[in-house]
Amino acid sequence: MLYPDNSADKLGFNEIKELIKANCLSTMGQQMVDRIQVMNNFDQIKKFLSQAHEFKNILQNDTALPIQHFFDIKTLANKARIEGAFLTEDEFYQVQASLSTVFAVIAYFNEREGQYPNLEALFEHLPIERSILKSIGQVIDEKGKIRPNASRELMEITSGIAKAEQEARRKIDQIFKSAAANNWTADGSLTIRDGRLCIPLLAENKRKLKGFVHDESASGQTVYIEPEEVFTLNNRIRDLEFDRRREIVKILTALTDELRPFVPLLLSYHGLLTKLDFVRAKSLFAIQIEGEMPEVVNEAKLKLVNARHPLLYLNFKKEGKTVVPLNVHIDESTRVIVVSGPNAGGKSVCMKTVGLLQMMVQSGLLIPAADNSVAGVFKQLFVDIGDDQSIESDLSTYSAHLSKMKHFAENANGKTMILIDEFGTGTDPQFGGPIAEAVLEALNHKKVKGMVTTHYSNLKIFASNTEGLENASMLFDNREMRPLYVLEVGKPGSSYAFEIAQKIGLPANVLNLAKNKISAGQKKVDTLLVDLEREKKEIFDTKVKLDRQQKHLNLVLSENEKLKSFLDENRKMLLRNAKQEAQNIILNANKLVENTIAGIKSSNADKEETRKLRENLNNELKKTIVKPEPVKKNDEEIKAGDWVKLTDSETTGQVIEVNKDNVVIAIGDLRTVAKKKRVQKVSKAQVPKEVRRSSLSSTNDYASFSPEIDVRGMRGDEALYAIERVLDRALMMSVNNIKILHGKGDGILRKLIREYLRKYDQVSHMEDEHADRGGDGITYVYLK
Known part of the structure; x- marks a missing residue:
């Protein structure tokens, strides 16, 4: 498929394999990395990619896989296959540790059934034979040593060795004390020579103690003697140790014979461990290079x-x-x-x-x-x-x-x-x-x-x-x-x-000489390419700038449309209220006049009664027709939450914020900034209910607005859309900065967001959160 044969070297693929091998836990995994080849089978490619993708997800987002031991149990299984052969204590320990890892891994995926289907396929239909572990556990302990009670014979031999050693120690201690009392011993205590416990005697006293001389000091002044009585006991211990070794071989041979029928299954377990190590190494490398599955x-x-x-x-x-x-x-x-x-x-x-x-x-x-x-x-x-x-x-x-x-x-x-x-x-x-x-x-x-x-x-x-x-x-x-x-x-x-x-x-003279040597046509083509590239870059930069300006213009137009719509609606509402009020006044006045006329008629136009009725009519008309009071200068302090009216119009709104001589007013869904001297504080009762409801909803929006947004888990376009909405509201509300939680991950979302925000002229600068509070997983955007 590859041509020429050194294509992998030319493209750097062999270097990639070496980097993956560095992540392997076992030589089996490394050997599998060496066998990586370029495939052209679609199903195989997709399966291997999916396995690496799922394992990468485990490493980044799930509990750690219980992978602790990787041993080459294939070699051990092939050794156990041979009749008469037996595995050593350490080899059985390797089998035991590897099988424990296999069963823990299978249990891990069984708890997450269906979550990682491609990894689960690695051990599909693979039986869990716990009897192997049970058999090994009866013979080999947690430290990989044979248990003293692995058989009755071994237990008796072990007990005999312990007793003989105890008797030998007691005897030699007794002889040593006696020799020391007679001043036969050299300086020092009991010592080991040739694996035997010996007494250090002065050379001139060596004939005074019967025993076997194992060694002497470099100066020849000290000899190391094993007493005769202890020598016999030690020989007995040596014989028992030989018996123990023969019994251990017998036990291990029997255990190997018991294991032999499971050799094919052990090879399957070996294959699973090797594949897991291989996939794990690929996934770790993918994390290192921020790899994704296309x-x-x-x-x-x-x-x-x-x-x-x-x-x-x-x-x-x-x-x-x-x-x-x-x-x-x-x-x-x-x-x-x-x-x-x-x-x-x-x-x-x-x-x-x-x-x-x-x-x-x-x-x-x-x-x-x-x-x-x-x-x-x-x-x-x-x-x-x-x-x-x-x-x-x-x-x-x-x-x-x-x-x-x-x-x-x-x-x-x-x-x-x-x-x-x-x-x-x-x-x-x-x-x-x-x-x-x-x-x-x-x-x-x-x-x-x-x-x-x-x-x-x-x-x-x-x-x-x-x-x-x-x-x-x-x-x-x-x-x-x-x-x-x-x-x-x-x-x-x-x-x-x-x-x-x-x-x-x-x-310069060499350059000019070179330019004169090329043909006019070639020079023209090359110059044209350079100019085209320069012009295209300038056009691109201009387009980006125009896009920003157009976006800002569209925002301003949208705000103006909302304001115009609000003002038109406010004007219509005021006219409607005024007409209704006028109708009510006229209706009440008509009723009053009719009642007055009826009273005059009923009193037969009595002068005194007529005068009282007319006086009452005038008083009622004065109450109905209220003269507008002159606008007084409002000396009361204006604070957030107060209702105010613009002095040069009938527009009313609620104060959101007070900044020195300016106030930020909510007029429906819109925000406006006005000088304090251009507004007059009014009572809540003077504000129409429709305006109060609109402003309340808008003010709640302002109060509920948070300059912080969490886009973790969103796709790139979704995140940018959500950030753009928050940024628009922040600009409308004159917020100084916004906080974006995008997470660390592979850093792709962070980079995408920051590149996008750099297009905004309103963005002053961006920086990471403090390392103790999220670091580069959070971006602060400061607005001009």
């Missing part, structure tokens, strides 16, 4: 979102730097991306990232890219990177390239991914360019997919005019003369040869 499809396509080269990411992480993410899309419409741009601009790293991540996915490894990335399955991966000249094969650099191109052209198909670095180089550009173009055309006819890098203008032109090929460039800041390491699909890039040479310090 969507896997059974098609030859690739869509990488915010992808990073894993090795580059780890190196940059040590240095405290960040990798610029890569976004690339390869499918049936955009099959081959032709990347151009300056040297040291990131073209090769970009292409190696694509190739390495594709190899990782097809090897069942999680990749450092957003989880909405899409990875397909390619049957073949053809790589041409670096210089493969060979003295032994008599191949030059260009010949080596051509031999690869021959293999590519003959064997590639629609399910092949090609990666070609510096396409066409190694020979005269006048001929290398057309040959490279012809090979690219042949590969395009075969519907291959992949990426090539080049500096040749003819390939850039060919890609822009050919269906299935797409130009792309690595962006370069030609003002600061530095690469941006950002891939932009859709247009070719300039090599910036003269600009880079000028920055390095090549003499």
Whole structure:
């Protein structure tokens, strides 16, 4: 599938395997990592990816898996398979510890049945044979030593040894005390020689004590004697120890015979432990590189979102730097991306990232890219990177390239991914360019997919005019003369040869001489590419700025519409109330006049009665028609919660906040700021009920507004939408800062949020919470 054979080395895949091996707990797991291969079976790829994803979820979000011991029980099982062989105490302990781990792991997943289906499949239909542990436990203790009561014979032998040792010790202590009393002993106490307990005697006294001389001091003044009586007892102990050893071998042989029928099951348990160690190592590596599981499809396509080269990411992480993410899309419409741009601009790293991540996915490894990335399955991966000249094969650099191109052209198909670095180089550009173009055309006819890098203008032109090929460039800041390491699909890039040479310090006369030597047409094309790139960047920056201004304008228009709607409704309500009040006054006046007339008539127009009725009519009319009182200056202190009226209008609202000479007033759903001298305090009774209800609801909204939002667990777009709503309300309410809880995790959500908020002119700056209170899992956003 891979061509040439050293493709894994070229792309850095073997380095990835070494890093994964460092996370293994056992040599079996490391051996399994060594056997990792690029697969093209869709179901297998998805299964291995899902297993790593589930284990990563356990490591990050669940109780630790009870993995404590990993031993090579396959070797032990094969040893136990042989008739007459037996396992040692330590080997049985390894089997016991490994089986305890296996059963604990199975119990762990049984408690979470259905939660990790792909990991559960590792031990599906695997029986739990606890009788093995029971049998071993009757013979081997928790420390891996044989139990003294493993058999009746062993217990008797052990007891005999203990008694004999006790008798020997008592006897030698007695003899030592006697010798010391006679001043026969040298300085010191009882000592061990040749495994025997001996008495140190002065050399001149060695004939005074019967026994066996085991050793003497370097000076020859002290000899170490084992007394005759003790010598006999020690020999008895030695014989008992031989008997004990023979009994232990007998017990272990019987236990091995009992274990032998379970050898196939032990091999199955070994396989489970090995796979768990392997998957655990992959998952730990995924956490180290912030790896995610992409969507896997059974098609030859690739869509990488915010992808990073894993090795580059780890190196940059040590240095405290960040990798610029890569976004690339390869499918049936955009099959081959032709990347151009300056040297040291990131073209090769970009292409190696694509190739390495594709190899990782097809090897069942999680990749450092957003989880909405899409990875397909390619049957073949053809790589041409670096210089493969060979003295032994008599191949030059260009010949080596051509031999690869021959293999590519003959064997590639629609399910092949090609990666070609510096396409066409190694020979005269006048001929290398057309040959490279012809090979690219042949590969395009075969519907291959992949990426090539080049500096040749003819390939850039060919890609822009050919269906299935797409130009792309690595962006370069030609003002600061530095690469941006950002891939932009859709247009070719300039090599910036003269600009880079000028920055390095090549003499001006040499540069001018070089510029005069290139053709006018080539110079014009290169200048055009540089100008296009500059103009596109300026247009992009202008577009971002206009988007911000448009957003702010839309916000202001929305506020104005709400205010206009509120004022219109308030005016209508006031007119309606005024009309109703006028109608009530007229109705009451009419009734009063009618009653007065009726009273005059009933009194037969009596003068005195008529005068009283008229006087009463005038008094009632004075009460009904109330003259407006002149506006008095309000000397009362205005505080939050008071009702006020704007002196230059009939608009009323409730005070939310008082800031020096200004007050923040809630008018329905809107907020406005006015000078204290422009408002007059009014009683709550003077405010219409509709206005009170509207303001109460609005004030409650203000009171309930919290400048803190928790977006943990949300997807990127959901989080940004929620943050945007809080930010809009915070700006309307003049809040100084907001607090965003996004969690630590892989840091992707934090980075997405901060990049998004930097687009707002109203955002002053952002910073992490204190390390003791959440650190970089919380972002404080300060508003201007």
